[in-house]
């Protein structure tokens with residue numbers, strides 16, 4: 001039985017057989033591994049990362065840290081095919097969906113590596129311009145950011161075992177903080193292989209990157225005011241982490257990326273058959289079914305003008321019918337199973353709750369057989385589309401994130417004001433996509449509802465030829481949303497480094513202040 005290892009204190013650690021949680025291939029339901037962190041000394045892991053890894057990183061300039069990230073990216077790329085295979089068998093993602101995770105990981109590391117190289121020999125982050133504070137420039141002020149002298153603990157969700165680890169690690173390491181990464185147990189085999197490849201490449205100084213496979217144990221009890229916790233996962237777990245007594249008592253910085261009821265909004269100016277209409281249909285179908293809907297950025301609510309209802313339903317169902325659900329290793333399949341039995345149960349329960357306020361207009365609401373999968377096996381749910389009974393939708397449609405290939409159409413009057421109001425019922429989302437060729441409509445929506453999402457994907461015929469889809473979290477744009485989305489902020493270029501550094505105000509002689517900031 002495969003037992004995924006942890007890497008702490010500069011060494012590999014394997015829990016004893018029989019102590020772990022079983023992991024299954026989501027297509028065949030065969031047991032493929034057992035994961036546990038039982039026996040790991042979390043206190044020593046934290047101390048080693050802080051003392052060895054942190055000290056080593058703070059000696060380096062941004063450019064040198066950038067080189068480490070590029071080395072990490074190359075280490076992942078060198079085992080790309082192996083990672084894609086592992087993702088298909090252990091996470092149930094198709095090869096295309098696996099690329100989204102694996103290439104996203106190496107690409108994001110490379111992006112931050114390049115940013116580091118552009119920053120050159122500096123090791124301090126400048127923060128705005130300097131200014132005269134006294135009668136003359138003798139007394140001078142400026143802000144800067146310095147690395148926190150602690151460890152960054154990263155807790156990730158099951159749906160992006162490679163990218164989730166990489167996007168957080170890239171920012172922390174560039175800022176000068178060592179990382180302890182803890183993937184979700186169910187898909188940790190991919191993360192374990194990523195860390196193995198990076199450790200074997202020898203690119204990182206001792207203590208810069210540690211891995212915990214299995215539960216966090218008493219890890220949080222060992223953290224202090226210089227440490228950071230960055231979490232991605234469900235709102236329930238987020239609340240438990242936020243309210244951990246030691247994290248509260250020591251004011252440990254906690255960043256949360258949680259649930260999100262993302263919306264795609266079709267404006268009333270978009271005519272059936274137009275370029276923007278076709279983009280809307282193509283992208284919404286993709287954002288409902290990519291990774292079997294197990295994406296924090298997936299479209300959960302679709303707002304459509306009343307008069308476009310019939311045409312939208314026809315086009316969207318036609319597009320969803322091209323999805324073939326089944327084994328990721330079958331060439332005809334373009335949507336895999338859900339990741340775990342728990343996920344399957346939770347999605348079926350969510351579908352049943354949505355049925356109370358919406359009509360199912362595509363899908364069955366039940367587990368289905370997967371093409372190329374053993375009969376009766378696999379956590380398969382076909383794409384499922386609901387239509388809200390009430391105009392605008394009600395209740396769970398705006399409250400419950402069903403983390404699978406499930407979405408709900410809500411009719412509205414086509415105005416930007418109503419659309420913004422409906423979007424706000426989600427209580428804060430990661431991304432909202434607006435499909436309109438009217439700048440007036442788009443600007444009005446942003447003015448009325450701009451504070452309810454972390455990112456707005458403004459789709460129109462003018463950008464259609466380069467549109468990547470709203471689900472792509474680009475390293476240069478902010479990832480994170482207000483309210484129920486967790487209130488966190490990741491990526492966004494160098495903004496991501498804020499979490500891992502302390503902003504300081506410097507007041508003194510101009511030469512002393514400027515000399516430090518430029519060091």
Ligand code: NAP
Pocket residue numbers: 155156157158159160182183184185186214215216232233234235236237238240241257258259260295296401403430485486
């Ligand atoms: P989850 O059950 O909350 O687990 C997330 C992570 O937290 C896992 O690594 C889990 O470890 C760990 N964990 C569980 N209980 C913990 C505790 N008491 N203390 C510390 N860590 C704990 O979420 P999930 O099912 O993996 O992911 C699905 C959710 O993530 C969805 O709601 C989705 O919206 C959200 N998500 C959000 C984003 C975003 O960027 N906003 C991105 C991806 C996913 P174990 O697996 O070992 O239990």
